[in-house]
Amino acid sequence: MTALAKAEAAKPRVAALDKAYGHLDGLALLRVMIEKEFRGRIALGSSFGAEAGVLLALVAEIDPATPVLFLDTRKLFEETLRYKETLVARLGLTDVRVLRPDAAELVAEDPDATLWSRDYDACCDLRKVRPLNRALGDFDAWITGRKRFHGDGRTTLPTIEAEDGKIKINPLVRWSQADIAAEFKARDLPPHPLVAQGYLSIGCTTCTRRIEPNEEIRAGRWAASDKTECGIHKARWSKNP
Numbered sequence: 001m002t003a004l005a006k007a008e009a010a011k012p013r014v015a016a017l018d019k020a021y022g023h024l025d026g027l028a029l030l031r032v033m034i035e036k037e038f039r040g041r042i043a044l045g046s047s048f049g050a051e052a053g054v055l056l057a058l059v060a061e062i063d064p065a066t067p068v069l070f071l072d073t074r075k076l077f078e079e080t081l082r083y084k085e086t087l088v089a090r091l092g093l094t095d096v097r098v099l100r101p102d103a104a105e106l107v108a109e110d111p112d113a114t115l116w117s118r119d120y121d122a123c124c125d126l127r128k129v130r131p132l133n134r135a136l137g138d139f140d141a142w143i144t145g146r147k148r149f150h151g152d153g154r155t156t157l158p159t160i161e162a163e164d165g166k167i168k169i170n171p172l173v174r175w176s177q178a179d180i181a182a183e184f185k186a187r188d189l190p191p192h193p194l195v196a197q198g199y200l201s202i203g204c205t206t207c208t209r210r211i212e213p214n215e216e217i218r219a220g221r222w223a224a225s226d227k228t229e230c231g232i233h234k235a236r237w238s239k240n241p
């Protein structure tokens with residue numbers, strides 16, 4: 001089945017799930033997806049970034065053995081790698097899967113690790129999109145932490161969607177920045193260490209800068225270009241129609 005055909009086939013499932021659960025979000029939506037609809041067939045994708053603690057804590061409250069997919073591009077901040085260890089220990093997560101770019105592909109396509117400086121999209125494809133797609137083969141659905149207040153193409157995100165035949169659950173789309181902050185406080189979650197330095201959206205060291213107080217939350221990502229997303233949320237059929 002082609003990627004486009006898979007996307008079409010998933011539409012009725014999305015419609016049924018949306019009808020049953022589209023009014024839910026946060027913990028309530030996660031619980032029904034993890035315990036009922038996709039039991040044993042769902043994973044959480046997490047960057048262990050600035051806001052990630054909330055979604056990780058909600059998932060851990062339901063089932064700390066839920067698989068968590070973490071993309072280690074080999075270009076992350078040391079602070080992110082340490083924060084991951086902190087949160088895993090704090091929340092008792094037992095199945096965090098570290099996804100790295102394929103070694104042979106790295107040698108062939110980015111031998112000097114500077115591909116990012118010539119072609120952001122190719123680098124993200126090599127270091128993020130392909131490793132994630134390989135890992136998602138084990139699952140029917142995955143959970144993302146995207147929110148509408150992030151702006152750009154995220155302002156109209158649905159709670160439940162499909163991409164390349166996988167169902168995507170976005171439990172925090174309707175949450176505000178204040179909601180996230182309140183949940184951090186209520187659960188006494190440790191902040192990512194770079195937040196205090198002005199990094200409110202955190203990716204690779206080469207492609208992330210701190211933001212000014214008047215800037216959009218994701219303004220520090222690929223700031224020298226018009227790129228706004230890494231590509232893991234873009235359907236393959238839309239790239240290769």
Ligand code: SF4
Nearest residue numbers: 116123124127204207
């Ligand atoms: S964010 Fe930058 S360094 Fe990281 S994978 Fe994308 S282009 Fe490469």
